[in-house]
Amino acid sequence: xxxxxxxxxxxxxxxxxxxxxxxxxxxxxxxxxxxxxxxxxxxxxxxxxxxxxxxxxxxxxxxxxxxxxxxxxxxxxxxxxxxxxxxxxxxxxxxxxxxxxxxxxxxxxxxxxxxxxxxxxxxxxxxxxxxxxxxxxxxxxxxxxxxxxxxxxxxxxxxxxxxxxxxxxxxxxxxxxxxxxxxxxxxxxxxxxxxxxxxxxxxxxxxxxxxxxxxxxxxxxxxxxxxxxxxxxxxxxxxxxxxxxxxxxxxxxxxxxxxxxxxxxxxxxxxxxxxxxxxxx
Amino acid sequence: xxxxxxxxxxxxxxxxxxxxxxxxxxxxxxxxxxxxxxxxxxxxxxxxxxxxxxxxxxxxxxxxxxxxxxxxxxxxxxxxxxxxxxxxxxxxxxxxxxxxxxxxxxxxxxxxxxxxxxxxxxxxxxxxxxxxxxxxxxxxxxxxxxxxxxxxxxxxxxxxxxxxxxxxxxxxxxxxxxxxxxxxxxxxxxxxxxxxxxxxxxxxxxxxxxxxxxxxxxxxxxxxxxxxxxxxxxxxxxxxxxxxxxxxxxxxxxxxxxxxxxxxxxxxxxxxxxxxxxxxxxxxxxxx
Numbered sequence: 001x002x003x004x005x006x007x008x009x010x011x012x013x014x015x016x017x018x019x020x021x022x023x024x025x026x027x028x029x030x031x032x033x034x035x036x037x038x039x040x041x042x043x044x045x046x047x048x049x050x051x052x053x054x055x056x057x058x059x060x061x062x063x064x065x066x067x068x069x070x071x072x073x074x075x076x077x078x079x080x081x082x083x084x085x086x087x088x089x090x091x092x093x094x095x096x097x098x099x100x101x102x103x104x105x106x107x108x109x110x111x112x113x114x115x116x117x118x119x120x121x122x123x124x125x126x127x128x129x130x131x132x133x134x135x136x137x138x139x140x141x142x143x144x145x146x147x148x149x150x151x152x153x154x155x156x157x158x159x160x161x162x163x164x165x166x167x168x169x170x171x172x173x174x175x176x177x178x179x180x181x182x183x184x185x186x187x188x189x190x191x192x193x194x195x196x197x198x199x200x201x202x203x204x205x206x207x208x209x210x211x212x213x214x215x216x217x218x219x220x221x222x223x224x225x226x227x228x229x230x231x232x233x234x235x236x237x238x239x240x241x242x243x244x245x246x247x248x249x250x251x252x253x254x255x256x257x258x259x260x261x262x263x264x265x266x267x268x269x270x271x272x273x274x275x276x277x278x279x280x281x
Numbered sequence: 282x283x284x285x286x287x288x289x290x291x292x293x294x295x296x297x298x299x300x301x302x303x304x305x306x307x308x309x310x311x312x313x314x315x316x317x318x319x320x321x322x323x324x325x326x327x328x329x330x331x332x333x334x335x336x337x338x339x340x341x342x343x344x345x346x347x348x349x350x351x352x353x354x355x356x357x358x359x360x361x362x363x364x365x366x367x368x369x370x371x372x373x374x375x376x377x378x379x380x381x382x383x384x385x386x387x388x389x390x391x392x393x394x395x396x397x398x399x400x401x402x403x404x405x406x407x408x409x410x411x412x413x414x415x416x417x418x419x420x421x422x423x424x425x426x427x428x429x430x431x432x433x434x435x436x437x438x439x440x441x442x443x444x445x446x447x448x449x450x451x452x453x454x455x456x457x458x459x460x461x462x463x464x465x466x467x468x469x470x471x472x473x474x475x476x477x478x479x480x481x482x483x484x485x486x487x488x489x490x491x492x493x494x495x496x497x498x499x500x501x502x503x504x505x506x507x508x509x510x511x512x513x514x515x516x517x518x519x520x521x522x523x524x525x526x527x528x529x530x531x532x533x534x535x536x537x538x539x540x541x542x543x544x545x546x547x548x549x550x551x552x553x554x555x556x557x558x559x560x561x562x563x564x565x566x567x568x569x
Contacts, residue, residue, distance in 0.1 A: 008468045012375035015368045019438055020391035026398070026406050033409065084299025092296040101300055108307055110558035112496035114524040115547050118531050119310050122317075149306055156303075182289040203397070210399030212499035217531060237401045241502060257409070260402045267402075271393045 027264055033257040040251070046258055051223045051239075058255040062225045064262065066233035069226055070143050070215055071208035078148035078155060079201060085152070086159030091181055091189075102160065108153040117217035120146040125218055134230050138220035141229045147214045155204040162196020163189055198277045206270040210263065212237040236263055311551075318548035321541040327351065339512060347546055349512045353426075353520040354495055354553075356513050360430030361437065361494045366487065369438040373445025373483075378471060396439035404503035407432035411504070424505035427516040432500045437490040444486020448479035481564055488561035492554045498524040508533075523550045 037058070038046065049059025085105065089098040124145055129137030166189050174188050212235075220232025221242060234242070236259045243256055328336045329346035336348055372392075376385055407428050415422045456478060460470035476483075506525035513520040523546050530543035 005467045008471075009375075009379050012371045012379060015371035016375040016380070016388055019368060019372050019395065019442070020388050022435065023391045023395040023398075026402070029406060029409070030402075081299045081302055084296045085303055087292065088296035088300040092293045101304070104304060104307065106562075107555070107558060110492055110554045111307075111310075112498075112524060112550050112554050114496065114498045114527050115314065115551055116310070118527050118543065118547050119313055121531050123310070123313055149310070152303065180286075180289045182292045185292065186288075206397050210397065210401075212399065212401040213528065217528065237399055237499070240401045240405050241499060256405060260405050263399050263402050267397050267399065268394055271390070271397055275390070275393065 027261075030257050030261040030264055033254060034261045037251065037254045037258050046255070047262075050225065053252050056251075058251055060236065060239070060255060060259055060262070062223055063234050063236045063239045063259065066140070066215075066219070066226050067209055067235040067237070069140050069229070069233060070147060070219060070235055071205055073140060073144035073229060074147035074151060074208050075201065075205050077144060078152040078204060081148075082152045082155035082159060082200070082204070083197070085156045086163055087185065089156070089160045090163040091185055102157075105153050105156050108149075109157075113150055113211060113213045114217075116146050116150055117213045120214065120218045128230075132230055135232065136220065138218055138232055139230045140219060140226055140233050143215050143219035143233075144229070146218060147208050147211060150211060150214060151204040151207045154207055155200045158200035158203060159193075159197055162193040162200070165196065166192040195277045199274045202270050202274045202277065206267060206274075209235075209266055209270075210237065212241055216241050314544065314548055314551065317541075318544040321545040322548060326542060326545045347523070347526070347542065347549065349510060350521040350523045350526045350546065351549065352512050353506075353510070353522040354524070354550075356426060356516075356520065357430055357433060357501065357522060358491055358494055360426065360516065361433035362487070362491060364431060364434035365438050365441055365490065365494075368434070369441025369490075370445050370483065372438070373442045374449065374471065374476075376442065377446045377449040378467070378475070392439045392442055395435075396443070399499070400436055400497050401499040401503070403432050403436050404500040407435075407500070408503040421517070423517075424503070424519070425515075425517045426505060426513055426520045429501045429504040429506065429520075430516075432504050433494040433497060436497060436500060437494050440490045440493065441487060444489070445479075445483050448482035448486070449475055451482075452478055481567060485561045485565040488557050488564070492557040492561075495557070496524055496550065496554050498528055501525055502528065523553075 046059055047064060048061040049057050050062055051057065051059055085101070089102050089105075092098070093101070120142060124142045125137040127137070128139065128142045128145075129135070170188050170192065171184060174184050179187070215233075215235040216238040219235065219238070221234045221238055222232040223234055224231075226233035240256050240259050243252060324333060325346070327347045329344055329348075331344075331346065336346070372388075376388060380388065408424060411422060411424050411428050452475060456474065457470075460474045461467070465473070501522055502525055505519050506522045507519040508521070508526075508529050510519045510521050527543050527547050527550065530539055530546070534540045534543065
């Protein structure tokens with residue numbers, strides 16, 4: 001029994017290539033269903049025009065902008081804090097307290113996104129509404145605050161990993177020369193680890209763009225072009241979740257595949273960059 | 282950099298601030314949820330006013346309780362793992378033991394993309410394929426438990442692949458060589474030595490994957506989760522699930538008691554995911 005190597009290998013090979021081709025299949029499927037829409041009007045128009053189904057306009061411009069606004073804002077809020085938290089884990093308190101904090105961050109990855117969204121509705125939204133006395137509080141800012149909590153564990157763990165992967169010889173040598181922790185960090189660790197930090201930022205941004213529930217639950221979902229961080233906005237992901245037209249052949253439904261294709265391609269770009277940054281480290 | 286101490290103090294002050302902000306944010310969220318959710322946690326939350334035994338043995342349908350949503354989530358986990366585990370583990374083994382380096386690169390890229398695809402894209406894919414099949418082949422097929430489980434499997438497979446691959450690759454070379462040196466074939470070595478040695482690490486990864494399939498909402502809201510369905514009795518029908526219940530109630534609640542139920546549901550989901558996380562952590566810890 002189990003003396004033959006060929007059959008198991010073929011089974012395993014089939015599973016692996018099956019998964020890979022399924023991933024590729026999703027891309028082909030999305031592209032195939034997007035073609036009619038992209039052909040019917042200019043690609044540029046689809047990506048920049050507003051969404052007015054009543055007038056036959058199915059541009060996804062507002063959603064692309066909404067996705068970018070929310071993701072960039074959440075990254076702006078999460079990145080400095082994550083960076084500081086990684087410094088805390090690796091440099092300021094590398095002992096018990098740092099370890100404990102790292103466990104806390106790891107445990108944060110287990111909190112369901114829908115719970116963040118749910119709490120956001122009742123905690124952040126009223127807070128924003130009362131602070132700025134404008135609108136319903138369901139806005140880009142609220143969503144970005146909650147989203148920054150969702151993406152920060154990913155970034156912290158990657159940052160702290162890249163800080164710790166700086167060769168020991170370097171850090172010991174610089175310590176022996178009498179450098180303070182800050183000097184060690186700025187002169188040795190940062191120059192060595194910045195590519196890992198870049199990877200963390202890319203992956204954090206990718207998570208922010210790909211998240212559906214936070215934006216869907218607390219950014220308000222209006223289809224106008226967002227102009228201000230207190231404006232309500234709709235992301236690409238929330239847009240897909242909201243338009244569930246029963247008519248498979250309607251233009252409205254088909255543009256969803258353009259959204260999905262955009263998200264897929266954005267993901268690919270992110271993965272390529274993250275891999276490129278990781279490789280040269 | 283003349284003033285060493287000032288920079289040092291600033292850096293550590295900054296790090297302390299960041300750690301403090303994050304910790305207090307998490308504690309605020311958890312505290313808020315516990316504060317509001319704990320009071321609604323009781324048997325009525327789950328079983329409404331149906332007698333517990335009748336409900337568990339499906340003698341009576343539970344109306345207004347969370348039992349259908351909880352069973353729906355458990356059914357989803359079970360089914361999605363049924364699909365994801367064999368494929369994911371097989372692929373992980375293939376990548377670490379059999380694939381040549383070129384193949385490994387291509388497949389690795391595909392699985393990186395697969396892992397970072399937004400779940401809503403996977404959900405839309407599942408939904409569109411279902412509608413397509415419904416229109417052209419199977420008239421009775423609608424978005425249902427089976428479709429959701431398949432999509433969730435797609436979502437978690439890359440995590441299972443990654444953890445299997447890493448677990449196998451991190452085995453020491455001595456272990457890897459002993460079996461073949463005694464005349465074992467590659468398959469025998471894999472089956473009797475390598476997989477048992479890596480099992481705990483693999484299981485840790487699987488449990489984290491279960492957590493992901495329990496919490497994901499974007500996929501199931503497009504592929505068959507509905508507001509009321511009762512305890513699932515067929516894989517070809519709609520079903521309720523905890524994350525979808527939370528989302529749905531947050532958007533549509535009519536009164537405080539419904540909202541309190543959502544708090545309870547959020548707390549239960551948090552306990553499930555937190556419990557799975559701790560379990561995985563415990564297993565991984567035993568490995569080291």
